[in-house]
Amino acid sequence: MKFKQIDWPTFIGALVLLLAVSVPLVVFPESGNKVVNIANEFMTRRLGVVYLIAGLGILFFMLYVSFSEKGKIKLGDMDEEPEFNNFSWAGMIFCAGIGASxxxxxxxxxxxxxxxxxxxxxxxxxxxxxxxSSYGMFHWGPIAWGMYSLPALTIAYFYYVRKKPVLKISEATRPVIGKLADTPIGNLIDILFMFGLIGGAATTLALGTPMIAYGLENLFGLQVSLFVKTIVLLVCTTIFAVSAYVGLNKGIKVLSDINLWGSIFLIAFVFVFGPTQFIAETTLNSIGLIFDNFFRMSTWTEPYNSLGPYERTGFPESWTIFYWAWWLVYAPFVGLFVAKISRGRTLKQMVLGTIAYGSTGSILFFGVIGNYGLHMQLTGKFDVISVLENNEPAKAIIDVIGTLPLSFVMVALFTILSVIFLATTFDSSSYILASVVQNEVEGEPLRWNRLFWAFALCLMPLVLMFLGGLSALQTASIVGGFPLIFIMILLAISFMRASTGDIKDAGEYEPKAIHIDFEDVKRVRKKKKKKKGPDETHVEQDREE
Structure with a gap:
């Protein structure tokens, strides 16, 4: 075992922070719940506007970079082809970015x-x-995938252009923090990233595990309990640990391809055998509604609802701010992963591909499967809301899928997809966590290192399932995401400084400014006039005036 390759301060610091948060929540669950609620209230009510500004700001920054000259920068050598074809590349990005959630x-x-x-x-x-029908597509749309793209932009640039064989957030911020990247401050940046990733990953795993358990109950009559959920969690952890151990090409890529084909089949089946016209019309209508109200939805904060006769709904805090925090938590991880698999593409292709493929996949899931459940509710064929109010959400989900034709087959497929989605997210997570705590990553992280973080990832979900309730899951993401806002700002500034300086100093760089000598222009126009008829010359004179 090559222990010298490990960045031990970051490795131990992240593990200590994970245990320091998890153990007290298990030992003192009641006090832990109170702390969770206080943290949730403070983060969403007092600091929620920061998350909303960050979401819009990051999206427009990514679009600016993509369509600027920086978007033409190639990741790797100029004649190098992409390492993965578009289908596999899109599948790995989508599966890593959204998971079973x-x-x-x-x-x-x-x-x-x-x-x-x-x-x-x-x-x-x-x-x-x-x-x-619309808000889910908005929450999982371009802003989410724009957040994922920012860390990918900076990390890919340093990894493939500046040839830095280190997949660390601290290394990507070096143009801003300088030599501080080699001090405990650099370790702290990496530890905060790792803790945020573990908290966000815990949320996904704690949501996905009960869904798999209820799928097994529907299929085989296995009664759902905390013990069963724990067994499911450990089995899933073992699966993605094996995938992470095998590696990027043989494990993660293969699972992502299987997952993408399974998802396409599920969506196509629901669309064809469900209320096809309702799904198509409602999805198209929702897309139009989002375009019309994009800025309203992105900035709504209920500023007046805590005053006078107005009642505060808490909608922005419970949903939009929660989601933006969740994406921020995942962003460095997904960015690291996207950067690792994007060799051979330009920055523009990487950024716009991530936003386009990710948003399209999310729209299809919410548009088809979500509107199928909505149709069941509106027509009275299945009372989704009643099941949701009287049971765990995971049971309502499996019951909705159970209303499809060939229900046993579709529930089985849905359950298998849930397992693979978790696996593709968490083998990617353990892969990246292992990369961050290594000093250099020329090929793939050490296998024992990948295995360790694969099993470490299941600790927090166990704690969250033990505490129970969606609020604990939401707070894990919101609290973990806040420090990452500042890390994202550092990444943006680092990229701009590094790429701007490198472009100017490059040997083949030419200024993009256009110099116009109007005397030369007039001489050229006079020559053109001599070749034209009188009518064309008159039009040309009017244009010049």
């Missing part, structure tokens, strides 16, 4: 919006239905 939320998220609509709309109305 897309199966969870796309099926039932509309029900929460239907009962508690945004903008003070009355629940159960036609307008509530419109927003219920």
């Amino acid at each position: 897309i199966l969870y939320w796309s099926t039932i998220e509309w029900a929460y919006y239907y009962q508690s609509p945004p903008f003070g709309i009355e629940q159960g109305t036609e307008e509530a239905v419109l927003w219920a």
